[in-house]
Amino acid sequence: MARFIGVLFLLIALLFWAGAQQVNYDGYQVWRLTLEKPAQMEEIQSLVRDIWMVRGRTVDVCLSPEEQALLRSAGYAGEVLIKDVGALIRQQQTEFVPQDGSLFTRYLTLDEIYAAMRQLADQNPRLVQMFEVGKSIEGRPIYALRLTRDPRRARVYRDRPQVVINAMQHAREWITPPVVLYFAYRLVSEYETDVRVREYLDRMEIYVVPVVNPDGYVFTHTTNRLWRKNRRYNGRNLWNQPIYGVDLNRNWAYGWGGPGSSGNPSSETYRGTAPFSEPETYHLSRWLLSLPLLRAHVDVHSYSQMILYPWGNTTDLPPFNAVFERVGLAQQAAILSVHQQYYTVGPIATTIYLASGGMTDWVFAVRGALSFTYELRDTGQYGFLLPPEQILPNCEEVYPAFLELLRWALRRDWSE
Numbered sequence: 001m002a003r004f005i006g007v008l009f010l011l012i013a014l015l016f017w018a019g020a021q022q023v024n025y026d027g028y029q030v031w032r033l034t035l036e037k038p039a040q041m042e043e044i045q046s047l048v049r050d051i052w053m054v055r056g057r058t059v060d061v062c063l064s065p066e067e068q069a070l071l072r073s074a075g076y077a078g079e080v081l082i083k084d085v086g087a088l089i090r091q092q093q094t095e096f097v098p099q100d101g102s103l104f105t106r107y108l109t110l111d112e113i114y115a116a117m118r119q120l121a122d123q124n125p126r127l128v129q130m131f132e133v134g135k136s137i138e139g140r141p142i143y144a145l146r147l148t149r150d151p152r153r154a155r156v157y158r159d160r161p162q163v164v165i166n167a168m169q170h171a172r173e174w175i176t177p178p179v180v181l182y183f184a185y186r187l188v189s190e191y192e193t194d195v196r197v198r199e200y201l202d203r204m205e206i207y208v209v210p211v212v213n214p215d216g217y218v219f220t221h222t223t224n225r226l227w228r229k230n231r232r233y234n235g236r237n238l239w240n241q242p243i244y245g246v247d248l249n250r251n252w253a254y255g256w257g258g259p260g261s262s263g264n265p266s267s268e269t270y271r272g273t274a275p276f277s278e279p280e281t282y283h284l285s286r287w288l289l290s291l292p293l294l295r296a297h298v299d300v301h302s303y304s305q306m307i308l309y310p311w312g313n314t315t316d317l318p319p320f321n322a323v324f325e326r327v328g329l330a331q332q333a334a335i336l337s338v339h340q341q342y343y344t345v346g347p348i349a350t351t352i353y354l355a356s357g358g359m360t361d362w363v364f365a366v367r368g369a370l371s372f373t374y375e376l377r378d379t380g381q382y383g384f385l386l387p388p389e390q391i392l393p394n395c396e397e398v399y400p401a402f403l404e405l406l407r408w409a410l411r412r413d414w415s416e
């Protein structure tokens, strides 16, 4: 019996040890494949667990050594984008980090992002208010900043159009929270000096939600750098292993369950058991429905450098396609002018891929707001593992695109 208990203890200790370990990506590679015929996409989906990006005929995939061998034997030869994913993750974890007090030279933890939001609100009570939109499935708060003149005089100004910018539905897209946080900081710092910014904050309400998926974000710091979904427990698979996660950007109610989403709980694009089954999307949607004058919205993702608009669930063009295109091109020009980075403009379904149950479709369909999905840097050299030196440049180039959207949101007539 003593011996049995000893073995049991050893097993439990081993389990804990395994649970505390970071997922190891040594030997993993990211390849870019070029498809010759559409049917190959299905084959790749059956052979590869983690597809990073699809863009026309090119597909970026993150491959374990076994998957690399499988693809090779199936006749695929990809261009290697990242030679050793594990080494790159480690390098970025241990790299020298300048402690110059800047918020945008390294990737912050969730607590640091929330502290930075709190500080901005505390130091600028006449322009900024912080509040909780709701809680995640593991009970973490999802915080938002409300930027408008004298926010404390009304819970919401019914005569000020609202613009919402949110990031980090997908946990591994680390560049997205800093870009949104920078926007808030810069608006506040330029209120006194930039007449446009002053007008926007005086006449509009601007909301930013830097982290929609706080559980996933924490998990990418503690356990798996390349985690994408939230942390919903989905039961066990055939090998009795637990399955976690719903893709929040397939869980929105408009077009839910359509093409470009999966009913398989193990899939990276698992849509969940029902529309808004997840607390993160549920709370965010209730809050968006409560805004009286929602005019414009951006859901920020990475990577690929794109400015996308509805629809995601069909290749049909959306109503007001010409307006979307015009505003999209204006944002593209604004981005290009800063660091000469080119962002492609177009509808989600035809520019990247079909994706049903996405946030942008829902916001446009249900609220009629001018809704965009941004895909930030880069175009694939580092993908989700964008080096910290690129955080600030990415923040700087997207800032004027957000201003451009505010300018359009303030206009009554989008046709001129």
Ligand SMILES: [Zn+2]
Binding pocket: 170, 173, 301, 302
């Ligand atoms: Zn994403």
